[in-house]
Each structure stands twice: as C-alpha cells, then as structure tokens.
Amino acid sequence: MNYRLLSLAVAGCLALGAVSCSDDDNDGGAGGGLVPGTTVNPTTVFPNGMPAQAGDYTITTDASGLVTKIVDGNETTTFAYGSISRATTYDAYMKVEWGGEDSYVEFYCTLNKQGYIDYALEYDTDENGNTDTEEWWFTYTADGRLKTMKRSEGDNEVTTLTYSGDDIVKVDMVNEPLDPADFAETHATIAYTDATHATPIDNISGLMCYDDCFCIDMDEMEPAYYAGLLGRGTAHLPLSAVEDGDRYSYIWTLDADRMPEKLIVRNHSEYGDYDDDPIFFRWK
DSSP: OOHHHHHHHHHHHHTSTTOOTTOOOOOOOOOOOOOTTOOOOGGGTOTTOOEEEETTEEEEEOTTSOEEEEEETTEEEEEEEEEEEESEEEEEEEEEEETTOSOEEEEEEEEOTTSSEEEEEEEEEOTTSOEEEEEEEEEEOTTSBEEEEEESHHHHEEEEEEEETTEEEEEEEEOOOSSGGGOOEEEEEEESOBTTBSSOOBOTTOOOOHHHHHOOOOGGGTHHHHTTOSOBOOSBOOOEEEETTEEEEEEEEEOTTSOEEEEEEEEEETTEEEEOOOEEEEEO
C-alpha cells in the first residue's frame, strides 16, 4: 500500500466520527479494499499543482498532498482514506455536512487500479435520522479520463462521455425508468475552438469543471473530483457547449503560468446574452 494510504488507514477509522470500523450494517455494496498497487495521488489529476480555491470551494490538503476538507459556504466535505469498513471494506470515505443542520450525506467508495472511484455507496441522512441509499458506478478510459457515470438516483441515470483524442466532444444522459413516462435524456456537444481561438487552449492545470462546462450533474459527488478521485481533465479547455438547444460560451483568463485563474460562463438565448458570476481559481 502507498505510504500515504498506510498513514491514513487509521485516520479512515478514527478521524471522522461518522465512520465505523466495525459497523455491521448490511449495505449490499461492492467493497473489497484497494486493488494491489493502487495509490491515491491527486497529482495524476493536477500535474502542475493542486487548486487551493475552485469557485466557492476552499480546498485543504495534508502534508502528503491528500485532500482532507473542502468548504463551500456552510457546506463542508471531509475525506478519509484507507481500509474503511461498513459491512464490507472501502478505500475512501467522503462526508458532506451543512452547518447548523442535522442532515448529511456520506459516500463509501472503492477505487480502481488508477486510484479513481469506480463504485460509491451513498447514505443520505435527514434531520430526523432517516436514511436513504443511492449507488454510483464510474468507468474510465485507459489513460484515466471519465467515460461513464451511472447513478441509481433518477431511475438509474447513465451519463456517457464521447472523446476525440483526449477531449470530450459529446455528453449523453439517459435514464432507465420502469415507467416509460419517466424517461429523460439530455445531450450536449463541446467545442474547443471558436472565432477568437483557432487553436485550442492547452489545459496544463488538469482542470475539469464537470457541471459548469460539460453539463454533467454530480450533486454532492462533485468535490471528489477536486480530491483527485474522479479522473483526469481534458487535454484542452472547453470554449463552448450546446445542450439541447441551450448555448454556452466559456471565457477563460489565464495567469502568467498559463493556469486558469477565472472562468466566465456566458449564456446565449433569444433574449440576449448574460454572464454567470465569475468562477475564480487559485493554485498552490
């Protein structure tokens, strides 16, 4: 086991009070511990430095470079790594809490040999202590980029990413409802050149804004990407997207090292264009 994981194996049991290392709940999940040779290494996702800030996220890492906490306003996500048990063995744990509220969300995750989440069991606990469960499944390309995401919520939504080279060019989401009336689908296309960029912008940071740029809805799972647990970013920064007729442009500001420091999402509609609030990035 990688020394970072070894040093955090105990933390996985002790650091977070909600994690039980002897919990015998029957979750029916797909655990089993780390695949031999697996490491959790966020630098495989962020090769030129970890983000300290990404939009409203403030990201905390430990001395070994692992993300331990992400704060977004009153929302705090904490992480633990190692041999974490809840009826079966998991490789990583993530808990999302809202300040002043008794509700919270937990994710028990197994990792593939690349060190990325391939399965997650989600526990949603409301303010009355009632718990619902959801499941997530992920697959990746051979070089560690997200290929499919399936989530049991929403009648087993399946998101499929299509690549050209190392860039996502199409994102399709469909669900698998028992009732045909509940069928839903979305389709998005992504472009990396525009009228002012004949050549794509290299993504040397590894940044991957799943929701803001690629129309991929991850809800409370999204912070896992900034912990280096959901695969590598595209080779270039996206410049526009069209999702079911809705059009978006992405305006990037880079710093002197060609790392993104600001993103503006511009919405185009028949009534005119408007910009969302800027998204700022800060790098360690």
